[in-house]
Amino acid sequence: MVPPRPLNKPHVCLCSILIMSSLALMDAYLVEQNHGPRKIGVCITVLAGDACFLIVLRYVAVWAGSEVHTAKRGYAMILWFFYIFILEIKVYFVYQNFKAQDVKVDEEEAEAGLARRVLTLLLSVCMPVVFITLAAIDHMEYVRPYKKKEEIRSRLFWVVVDLLDVLDVQANLWELQRKGLPLWVEGLMFFYCYILLLVLPCVSLSEISMQGVNIVPHRMMLYPILSLATINIITLFIRGGNMLLYSDSRVSGIMMGKNVIAIVVKSCSLAQYGKLRDAPPAGHGVEMHKNCDVQTAAVSVPVPLPVPPQVVIEDFTTIPEEPECETDA
Incomplete structure (x- = not known):
């Protein structure tokens, strides 16, 4: 499998x-x-899983590196x-092992809390x-204006x-808690959180990819809307x-304070971009005004009618008479 574009090896x-x-x-x-013996089995299992993932990573990472300098981020999303x-599956098993531990001694509790x-x-x-690293904002050479690059960088932040x-x-x-939550709540x-970590960063990368070379930041509104609903509002209720x-x-x-501030800021941004979308472009209004002025000037100033050229035609059909010469008798 050979990438169609030059590869960015670093x-x-x-990645x-x-x-x-x-x-x-x-x-x-x-x-x-x-x-005990279970440690060896777990070690063999995770090594086999990492070897399979490394084979997939070898191809996907190469294709993701070949589209760094372009407007596409498809393989970065994959x-x-x-x-x-893979990472969240491992985290889930780590979390279940932490939950199954029966900590009784204070020192063991301190060590477990640190881990x-x-x-x-x-x-x-x-x-x-x-x-x-997958977004690679500093490698977006097709984004020429510095202001647009800073706008994208702030959105990625x-x-x-x-x-x-x-x-x-x-x-x-998984951190130590005095009173456990119900199993269904956990x-x-x-x-x-697993679904949010899977989907939302891919949405942000897809917005950059769909914009292409001519990136218009105020059209990249899908991620702010989704994050406002799924993160800033719902996680506020979860914590409360x-x-x-x-x-x-x-x-x-x-x-929680961050979520409140983000709700206010993103709501104001959505309202501002909504007004910007409904308003006509500024350049279009100036062009219409100039066209109206030109038409008004053309109507108000009288234009003289063109004078047809006069053509003089001489009559060359008659032959001039020659004078008679007198002869001697």
């Missing part, structure tokens, strides 16, 4: 290293949580989907870095903040329910 290597490193860290958690799909917080830290670093918001909700499930929260119903003291008040 981008491919960086592969980041993805495989994060998966290897999850494998280390899975192997460490098991003891790579992100596969990456989150869980380190897991949260690793996810909050690996996922945004992989997403920014909002995606990163939303990723951290979703991870904060998901991390509340399952619903985990898989809701955990805090009020289940007395969960680990709910992040900072993220």
Whole structure:
């Protein structure tokens, strides 16, 4: 399989290293949580799974690296989907192992709490870095204006903040808690965050891809609408329910404040872009005004009628008479 465009080898290597490193860290958690003969079986299983994923990554990463300098991000979306799909499966098993642990000693509880917080830290670093690498905003050479590139960079920053918001909700499930949540609530929260991590970054990448070379930032409104509904509003209710119903003291008040501010900012942006879409273009109005002025001037100034050219035709049909010469008799 040969890519149709020149390959960006540094981008491919960086993506592969980041993805495989994060998966290897999850494998280390899975192997460490098991003891005895079961550890060997888990180690063989995760190594076989990583080998299969590495084969897929070899081709998808090459194609994603070949479209870095273009307006397309199709293979970047596929790579992100596969990456989150595998990573979240590993995180789910790590979470279930944490949940099954019976911690009784204070020192063991402190060590377990540190391991869980380190897991949260690793996810909050690996996922945004992989997403920014796949977006490759600094390699978008087709985006010439600096203002448009900064606009896209600010939108990708909002995606990163939303990723951290979703991870904060998901991390509340495996970090130490005094009172456990109901089983159906835990399952619903985990898989809701799983779907958001799968879909929303792909939506952001697809908006960049659909815009093509002529990127118009105010037309990229699908992701802000989805994130406003699925992250800023629903996660606000999730945190509020955990805090009020289940007395969960680990709910992040900072993220709740972030959601309130994001709701206000995104609502104002949607209203502003709605007015911008309904208003006629400024250049079109100026052209119409100029055309009206030209037509008015043409009507008000009288134009003289063209004078037909006068042609003088001489009569060359008559032959002039020659004078008679006198002869001698």
